[in-house]
Amino acid sequence: MGSGLLVHRGCGSNGSNDSHGLTIVTTCRICGDAIAAFMSFGEMPIANGFLDPGSVGNEYFFELAPAFCAHCGMVQLVEQPAPERMFHDNYAFHSGTSQTMRRHFATFARSVIDGPLRGRTDPFVVELGSNDGIMLRHFKARGIRHLGVEPSDNVAALARGLGIDTIGAFFNRALADRIVAERGRADVVLAANVMCHIADLPEAAAGIARLLKSDGVLIVEDPYLGATIDKTSYDQIYDEHVFLFSVTSIAKAFAPHGLALADVQEQPTHGGSMRYVLVPAGSRPVAPSVESWRAREAVQGLGRPDTYERFRQNCERSRAALMQLLDDLHARGQRVVGYGATSKSTTVTNYCGITPKHIAFIADTTPIKQGKLSPGAHIPVRPAEEFSRPYPDCALLFAWNHETEIRAKERAFTAAGGRFITYVPEVRVAS
């Protein structure tokens, strides 16, 4: 596939909306410079849009095409479906489904309690995109004043069921002002795997700047661009991830709102993430990690267009290798199933052209996904228990970011000769 867009919807202005609420940009959402897609993954459905077998035919598609802004370095989608299409009362992504993530957020919360909150009187913590309360439950357990902001009603209800104070809304300046008026300013604002979802980042950043105390701390954590480029983990690119941040680009995005990067810490979650600590400019010294990551990014070439051209070629190579393997296994009569109906897998199945002929079903532990079809590719999603009834010859590991947890759980599969297929950082079959 070439680097040109597959679909030309003929729009010349920034932020134009078609009748389906699709936003198409031709200028950078952060700095306003002209941008163009460096590749296209083709027509994509909503990544978490698992559908009832009866609704095939009504599916919504948009063109998944990332762009790199040569001016501010931000990698972003050219088209993004309206937020209401992705985050609603049937949102299929529940943070608490993985033990690794539950542990991660327990440690994350402890580091906030022992770090920025230490010594503060009656502190107040706000989390944006608090999902099922996977992180806020730890603040609640310690009696710390907290508030979750979560637009997907079903997961917000799970959090409320645990007694976690949660507002069902999208975050913006008006909501920030309401929170300040009703509860006061925040000591800490947390945003884990959510800032990269917010297309109007300048609006959210302005809201956070109003919400934070002058000595407050904003902690953002998201999949890291450097890891995606390094590992060709192109499946991090899907509708919800309108941005893929780097240390360099996130600093530029928040600077106009008076928030400066004070520290960065690499995280193993989601196959390679970065935690960014931002504070009102000048309120705290800047840790040496910020400069050393910026230097690493310069060496990696994250600020150069040719890096993204190479990434495109790597994606195409990865797709060809995976399809050759799956076609070959199919021709040899091997039974292959998918493991983990992740949001990321929607990009892989649709970009590569994986069909129910290649994988009989995808096993997944999330009840809301079971009995449904995967978005676009329409591969049935079945309860995790069906994985062993009987074991397949191979399992295509869509949840590759949980490989350690899954391998530990599925020792009987590999002991019986079953093999895992992974495609990050390269396509390989391993027992």
Ligand code: TMP
């Ligand atoms: P994530 O990669 O976005 O966290 O999504 C993980 C998906 O994989 C989620 O749908 C749950 C599923 N999953 C399993 O089915 N079994 C497992 O052991 C793990 C860890 C995840």
Ligand code: ZN
């Ligand atoms: Zn820009």
